[in-house]
Amino acid sequence: MSSSAAIATTIFGLAMVATILIGVLSARGRDKGLSEWSVSSRGLGVLFIWLLMAGETYTSFSFLGTAGWSYSFGVPILYLVAYLTVGFAVAYVVGPAIWTYASRHGLISIADMAEHRFRSRPVGILVAVIATVFLVPYIQVQIQGMGVVVNAMTYGSVDLKVAAVISFVVAEVFILVSGLRGSAWVSALKDVLVIAAVVFLAVYVPMHYLDGFGDFMHRMVAEKPEWLTFPGHDSAGKGGTWFISTLLLNAVTITIFPTTVAGYLSARDPNALRRNAVLLPWYQLLLFVPMMIGATALFVMPALGNPDLALFSLVTDSLPAPAVAIIGVAGALSAIVPMSVFMLAIGTLWGRTLLGGGNGADPRSRRTGRTPADDVRTKRLSQLVCLIAGLIALAGALFYPNTLVQLSVLSYEGLAQLVPVVLLALFWRRMTKAGAVAGMLVGLAVVVALWASGNDPLYGVNGGIVALAVNLVVTVAVTLAGPAGHQRVPQPTTGTTPASATSKEAP
Amino acid sequence: MSHAPEDRGREGPAEAGAHPLDGLPEVSARRPALWLLLVPAVLYCLAPLVANRIEPRVLGVPFLLFWILAATVISPLVIWAVTRLDPAYRTGAAEPLPADPGAAPEGTEGGRA
Numbered sequence: 001m002s003s004s005a006a007i008a009t010t011i012f013g014l015a016m017v018a019t020i021l022i023g024v025l026s027a028r029g030r031d032k033g034l035s036e037w038s039v040s041s042r043g044l045g046v047l048f049i050w051l052l053m054a055g056e057t058y059t060s061f062s063f064l065g066t067a068g069w070s071y072s073f074g075v076p077i078l079y080l081v082a083y084l085t086v087g088f089a090v091a092y093v094v095g096p097a098i099w100t101y102a103s104r105h106g107l108i109s110i111a112d113m114a115e116h117r118f119r120s121r122p123v124g125i126l127v128a129v130i131a132t133v134f135l136v137p138y139i140q141v142q143i144q145g146m147g148v149v150v151n152a153m154t155y156g157s158v159d160l161k162v163a164a165v166i167s168f169v170v171a172e173v174f175i176l177v178s179g180l181r182g183s184a185w186v187s188a189l190k191d192v193l194v195i196a197a198v199v200f201l202a203v204y205v206p207m208h209y210l211d212g213f214g215d216f217m218h219r220m221v222a223e224k225p226e227w228l229t230f231p232g233h234d235s236a237g238k239g240g241t242w243f244i245s246t247l248l249l250n251a252v253t254i255t256i257f258p259t260t261v262a263g264y265l266s267a268r269d270p271n272a273l274r275r276n277a278v279l280l281p282w283y284q285l286l287l288f289v290p291m292m293i294g295a296t297a298l299f300v301m302p303a304l305g306n307p308d309l310a311l312f313s314l315v316t317d318s319l320p321a322p323a324v325a326i327i328g329v330a331g332a333l334s335a336i337v338p339m340s341v342f343m344l345a346i347g348t349l350w351g352r353t354l355l356g357g358g359n360g361a362d363p364r365s366r367r368t369g370r371t372p373a374d375d376v377r378t379k380r381l382s383q384l385v386c387l388i389a390g391l392i393a394l395a396g397a398l399f400y401p402n403t404l405v406q407l408s409v410l411s412y413e414g415l416a417q418l419v420p421v422v423l424l425a426l427f428w429r430r431m432t433k434a435g436a437v438a439g440m441l442v443g444l445a446v447v448v449a450l451w452a453s454g455n456d457p458l459y460g461v462n463g464g465i466v467a468l469a470v471n472l473v474v475t476v477a478v479t480l481a482g483p484a485g486h487q488r489v490p491q492p493t494t495g496t497t498p499a500s501a502t503s504k505e506a507p
Numbered sequence: 508m509s510h511a512p513e514d515r516g517r518e519g520p521a522e523a524g525a526h527p528l529d530g531l532p533e534v535s536a537r538r539p540a541l542w543l544l545l546v547p548a549v550l551y552c553l554a555p556l557v558a559n560r561i562e563p564r565v566l567g568v569p570f571l572l573f574w575i576l577a578a579t580v581i582s583p584l585v586i587w588a589v590t591r592l593d594p595a596y597r598t599g600a601a602e603p604l605p606a607d608p609g610a611a612p613e614g615t616e617g618g619r620a
Contacts (some may be wrong), residue, residue, distance in 0.1 A: 042527045078575050082551040085582045089544040092586055096595075096602035103527040104607070117606070217567045228569045230555045240555025247551055269531065271599045274590055281583040288576070429606040 004321035005157040011325035012154060012332070016170050019186055019336065023174020026185035030178075033372070034379040037179030038108045038348040039265040046272045046279070048184045052341075053263045053276060054283045055187030057084055058194055060145030060335035063290055068307035070294030074227025076238035077291055079246050085281045086251035092277035094255040096270035097426055103265070105361075109345070110261050110422045111353040116361040117425045118433040124358065126437065127418060128349040130444065131258050132389070134415050137408035139342045139393035143167055144401060146335035152312035153328025155321075161398055167336055168394045175340040176383050180266055183340045190333035195286065197330040201315070202289040208318050209300050216296060224298055241460035249465040253416040256423055258345035259338065339390075346389040351382025410451055413464025417443035420475045428479075435479030443471030534600035540592035547582035554578070 030036050044052070062080075069077035098113070107113050110131065115124025143164045150163035158166075174182040206216045220228060231239035254260055267273050290311050297310040300317075304310060315327050352359060356378035420443075421436040446467035450456040456463030558574035565573040590596045595603075 075571060078554075078572075081575065081579055082554075085579055086548045086551055089547045089582060089586055092544055092589060093541060093602065097604060100528070100601040101604055101607055104601075214567050217564075217569070221561055221564070221569060225561055228561050229559050229571055240559060243555050244552045248548065251548065269527070269599060270601055271596060274593075274596050278583055278587045278590060281579065281586070284579060288579075426604050426606050431606070 002155060002157075004324075005155040007321040008325040008328065009154045009157055011322065012150060012158070012329060015329040015332070016166060019170055019189065019333065020173050022189055023182035023186045023340075024177045026174075026181050027178035030181065032379075033375045034351065034382065035106075035108060036181070037379050038344065038351075038382065039262060040179070040181045040184065042103060042266060043268050044181075044184060044266045044272070045268050046275050049263060049267050049272050049276050050279050051187040051191055052180070052184040052266070053260070053280055055183070055190055055337040056259055056263065056341055057280070057283065058191075058286065058334055059338045060142055060149060060331060062287060063311055063331040063334060064145055064148060064308040066287060066290040067294030067297070067311035068309075070227075070291040071297050071304065071307045071310040072233070073235040073238060074224070074232040074295070075230055076232045076235045076243065077294075079238075079243050079250070081284050081287050082243070082247040083250035083254065084284050084287075086247060087254040088277045088281050090251055091255045091260075091264075092274055094423060095264045095267075095273035095277065097423075098256075098261055099264050099267055099270055099273060101426055102261075105359075107359065108265060108352060109348045110256060110258055110418065111349045112359055114421050114425070114436075115353055115358055118421075118436060119361050119363065120433050121353065121358040121362040121364070123421070123433055123437060124353040124362075126440070127421060128353045130418060130440070131349055131415060132346050134408075134411045135258065135342055135346055136389055136393050137396075138411050139339055139390065140396045141408045142335045142339040142342070143393055143397040146332055146339075147397070148308065149312065149328055149331040149335065152309060152316060153324055153331070155316065164394065164397045167332065167339065168390055171336045171340040171343065172387060172390050175344050175386060180262055180341070180344055183337055183344065184266075186333065186340070187337050190330065190337050193326065193330035194334060197327040198286045198289045201293060201311075201327070205293050205296055205314060205318070209296055209314070216292065219299060220295060224295070227295065227298070237457050237460055239460055242457050242462060245457075245460075245462040245465045249416055249462050249468065250412050252419055252423075253412050253464075256419055257415060258349060259341045262341060262345050262348065343386045343390045343393075347382040347384075347386030350385040351378050355381040355385070410447060410464075413447045413451075413456075413462070413467065414444065416464045416468050417447065417471050419468065420471055424472075424475070430479060431475065432479045432482050434482050435475045435477075438478045439471040439473075439475030442474045443467045446470050528601055532598045532600045534595040534598060534603060536594045538593055538595060540589045543585055543589050543592075546585045547578065550578035550581060551575070 027036075031041055033041075035041055040048075066077055066080060101117075102108065102113055105116050107116055109128070111124040111128035114127040115121050144160075146167035147160040147163040150158050150166070151160050174186060178185070206213045210216045210219065224233075226233045230243060231237070264273055293314060294307075294310040297304060297314055301310070301313055304313060312328075312331070316324050319327070356374075417440050420431075420439050425431050425436060444467070447456075447464060450458055450463035450466065458466055554571060554574050558571050560571065561569040563570055568576065594600070
């Protein structure tokens, strides 16, 4: 092992120990119940919500894929900034809406919400299973991303698979012990490192390799103009239509991602979320830096075998080992934080709705969790699923690195099909269970059919938005065709307002 | 199934501490400012339609990139303007949900039960 590698590996090891300590200690003196583990007892203020949700948006894809897309395609990567920013505008309404519904009824996940809204545990189970199918590959992508980052930052001395196992162990330890609060605290460490690393790189890289930022832009225009307008360089159909449809689809979908929802539900009050809709978009400015560095690599290393390494190749090429290590730790934590929240979200989806007997809103299911012992049991089940989901993703990363990752391409398109059942259901009182389920299943069928037949994007339009349109049409048609009033339980007619019909299960 | 009135519609497990909606006002006023939230989407969607070119360059930045950068700076300012104009933000109110009218009707439910 060279001395550079030794230094980098040592710093990486220390950082992982620090991560575990911060994550584990954050839960000291806290409640032991499920709602503390899943949604931090709904007690986080503006700062921690910001740290947590910024931490979720800046993933290992930001260091790897963002630079890689910029290197390979050019401007199509701007969809990332576009949908995140538009997503925060959507979240100004959606975040408080989901928070209000879930807090009012003591709910902890989108499956829990769907079960309650439609008074049907099978609907909740369906939502939980579909969300899991599209989230597990995402965890695997993060594990593999971590492997790539750690391998690059230690100059190849830590094996990809060893790094994958380390990331899994670190994330599981603090998420199992501390839950979402652990992720929020580790996010604080991560966000500091990411901001420092990225701001430094923004100044350093153009100065080191070129004559500053002006020269970089000048050379891009002169030598690589194809990268600077849609559809970009060799981007396989990622033109303007793809950009618009993808940004709209993802902007809405990210607001109901189970991980985003975990962030919403941990808020102390709705204004913490509204304020964050103003604050979080500023963080996205950081994403322009890996894009610029990826493009800079075009001039420095025109024949990179793996474009995803565009950023780390420049970093290891130009900086001393300690600096490489710190940037690498920022990249590694960018995998660990989202990974931990994804695993937590899956645990939360399953713990109560599937394994814990539901939330009691379905008249046919037994009521659980009313006693502290029940609550702890549900939490244990959630933690178990959190561990199993991580193990499946780890096994995928180690043994089938390409199979599940293909599915992650469909994550947004698949989860988008949950938008009507989770979100529209809060705003459209008439919406029925039959409509929600039919729309969701048809939408998923369209996603899979378009993808399997190679028609995604369809004439340049993101297949997910086509599927969501079909989904919405079916949802509306089936709802309107069915009997009005979805409440199976007869309502007393004495209520002065018909609105109270859906407000809770009837006495 | 029946609830004690103090359950306030909480079907889920009993959570420790005060109910998070305690003391939050309801907002009944119209919120026209929310339409401004469409501005970010419009700005980004216009990018490939009206700004898909390199010239004119602004401070050396190609026009398309400049447009996206500008949208990324303008969007949070617009959302900030929404908070200034939104009665729900100014009073810290819970989000009004048409499918779940909330505390006021539920409060009367104790009498019905």
